[in-house]
Amino acid sequence: MLIRSFQLSDYAATSRLLEEVLTGECFEETMDAFANQLSWDSELIMVAVQDGDIVGAIIGTIDNCRGYYYRIAVRSYENEQDVNAGLIQALNKRFDARGVRSVVVPLDPHNETLVPMYRSLGYEDRHFETAVNNKLSILSS
Incomplete structure (x- = not known):
C-alpha cells in the first residue's frame, strides 16, 4: 500500500470512494469541503493506493496552529485499520512540517462513529472537539 499526496488525476476515483463509503448527507458535505480544501491547500489531502486503486482518503486542514x-x-476490507493509521500518520507528518502544535478530531454526527478507531490509535478525549451546530467548516491554513 502506498500513502501519497492527492493528485488532480485522483479526483474521480477519490470522489467515487467518498460516495461509496460515506452516507449521502455526509458525502454532500464532504464534497463541498473537499473542493474548498483543494482550492486552499491540496497538500493536506492524502490518499491510500493499493494495486492501482484508491482505497482511502483523508482531508485535513490547519487553523491557528491546530490540525x-x-x-x-477507507474502503472496508481486511487491513482497513492499517490504511486509517497510514493516512493519519502521513497527514501528521504534513502537520508537523507546518508547525501544527495540536491535532483535533471534529466530532460531527459523521465522525462520531470513528471515535473507537481514533482511540485505538492513541487519541484521547482532549483530541476530540464537538463541531458547532454539528458542522465544522474547513478553514484555510
Missing part, C-alpha cells in the same frame, strides 16, 4: 482531520474514508 484538523476533517474526514477520513
Whole structure:
C-alpha cells in the first residue's frame, strides 16, 4: 500500500470512494469541503493506493496552529485499520512540517462513529472537539 499526496488525476476515483463509503448527507458535505480544501491547500489531502486503486482518503486542514482531520474514508476490507493509521500518520507528518502544535478530531454526527478507531490509535478525549451546530467548516491554513 502506498500513502501519497492527492493528485488532480485522483479526483474521480477519490470522489467515487467518498460516495461509496460515506452516507449521502455526509458525502454532500464532504464534497463541498473537499473542493474548498483543494482550492486552499491540496497538500493536506492524502490518499491510500493499493494495486492501482484508491482505497482511502483523508482531508485535513490547519487553523491557528491546530490540525484538523476533517474526514477520513477507507474502503472496508481486511487491513482497513492499517490504511486509517497510514493516512493519519502521513497527514501528521504534513502537520508537523507546518508547525501544527495540536491535532483535533471534529466530532460531527459523521465522525462520531470513528471515535473507537481514533482511540485505538492513541487519541484521547482532549483530541476530540464537538463541531458547532454539528458542522465544522474547513478553514484555510
